[in-house]
Amino acid sequence: MDSMQRIRTAAETVEKAIGKAEIAVILGSGLGDFGNDLTDAKEISYADIPGFPLSTVQGHAGKLIAGTLNGKRVMMMSGRFHSYEGHSMEDVTLPIRVMALLGVKKLIVTNAAGGVNTAFSAGCLMMITDFINLAGKNPLVGENLSFFGPRFPDMSRAYTPELQSLARESAKNLGIRLEEGVYCWMSGPCYETPAEIRMVRILGADAVGMSTVPETIVAAHSGIQVLGVSCITNMAAGVLDQPINHEEVMEMGRRVRNDFAALLTDVIGKM
Ligand code: HPA
Numbered sequence: 001m002d003s004m005q006r007i008r009t010a011a012e013t014v015e016k017a018i019g020k021a022e023i024a025v026i027l028g029s030g031l032g033d034f035g036n037d038l039t040d041a042k043e044i045s046y047a048d049i050p051g052f053p054l055s056t057v058q059g060h061a062g063k064l065i066a067g068t069l070n071g072k073r074v075m076m077m078s079g080r081f082h083s084y085e086g087h088s089m090e091d092v093t094l095p096i097r098v099m100a101l102l103g104v105k106k107l108i109v110t111n112a113a114g115g116v117n118t119a120f121s122a123g124c125l126m127m128i129t130d131f132i133n134l135a136g137k138n139p140l141v142g143e144n145l146s147f148f149g150p151r152f153p154d155m156s157r158a159y160t161p162e163l164q165s166l167a168r169e170s171a172k173n174l175g176i177r178l179e180e181g182v183y184c185w186m187s188g189p190c191y192e193t194p195a196e197i198r199m200v201r202i203l204g205a206d207a208v209g210m211s212t213v214p215e216t217i218v219a220a221h222s223g224i225q226v227l228g229v230s231c232i233t234n235m236a237a238g239v240l241d242q243p244i245n246h247e248e249v250m251e252m253g254r255r256v257r258n259d260f261a262a263l264l265t266d267v268i269g270k271m
Contacts, residue, residue: 003090003145006051010094011101017044018066021075023271024104025264026095026215028080028111030231030253034261035076038067046079049098053081053091064095070269075104082211084189089139093218100148100222106163106271107219108227108264112253113209114191114236114244116201117181122235123256125263126179127167128159128228131213132205135187139214140221149221158220163227163271170266176259181206183230185213194238208236227267231256 001009019042027034035041043065046052054062062079077095081087099107115122144151164180171178184200186192188210192200200208207230219226233252234244 001051003143004147007094007097007101010049010051011098013049014044014064014098015102017048018042018064018075020102021066021073022103022105023072023108023268024075024077024099024106025108026077026080026110028211028231029250030112030233030257031110031260032078034264035065035078037261037265038065038069038074038076041065041067052094053087070265072268072271074268075099075102080211080215082188083135083137083214084187084210089137089141089214092214093139096215096218096224097145097148097222100224104224106225106227108229108267109212109215110229110231110260111209111212112233112249113183113207113230114234115232115239116184116197116208116236117179117206118239120179120206120232120235122232122252124177124179124232125256125260126181126207126230126232127164128183128212128230129164129180130159130182131216132182132184132200132203133213134200135185135213137187137214139218149223153221155217155220158216158226159228160225163225166270167227167229167263167267170263170270174262174266176263178263179232183212183228184208186210191244192237197236197238207232229260229263231260
């Protein structure tokens, strides 16, 4: 099956099961249960969507949910695909193209990330203003799917300034600390070395993580507006004199969950 046919088949199945939406959210580690905040929700498991890969990471359930949140129809991806799991770039970004076919115009991408900027602290939220791609991969490599966008798409506004303004406003109104900065995509799955973190700091990164950039690139290619928010679950390697532990990363994600959910709920209401 060619790429376009694969996307269309998946999109038809999703539409039949849960319908369409103009706003979508990708739930990163810790936010996995945010889908429970939707009312009138319908869901479909990735296993029931033809062509969808299966998520293998703990804390990433693997379903699409659509419903209403703060007066808006929203589709949520609970569980995302990472390239470190062995998924191809095409697989990692398939859901974004399915969303594009289903009429999604605004996408909120969330993740857990390590804090590179020493002014940050574990547990804060960071709105992504730009990205650096150090993973050595790009989801647009290969035949251009011109149905979605151009061969050489502009990335100078990959994270939409208007959506950033809304998020700033929401954070201010809710009294939630919202830092801002550049997210650097590293391939993982090992956490970075202290030397790598010193390097990315010199390069201009404020946070590092193992996701989000492929989805952002494909969304931007399709003309979808993107808002990115990272939960700084830990300070990146070498910033503090302590090792990074996946369990602690997940635990911090859970602790920040309510603020994160409140912020997104408010922003969605404004979209
Ligand atoms: N590095 C990369 N990815 C991450 C980190 C980190 O320190 N914390 C959470 N996701």
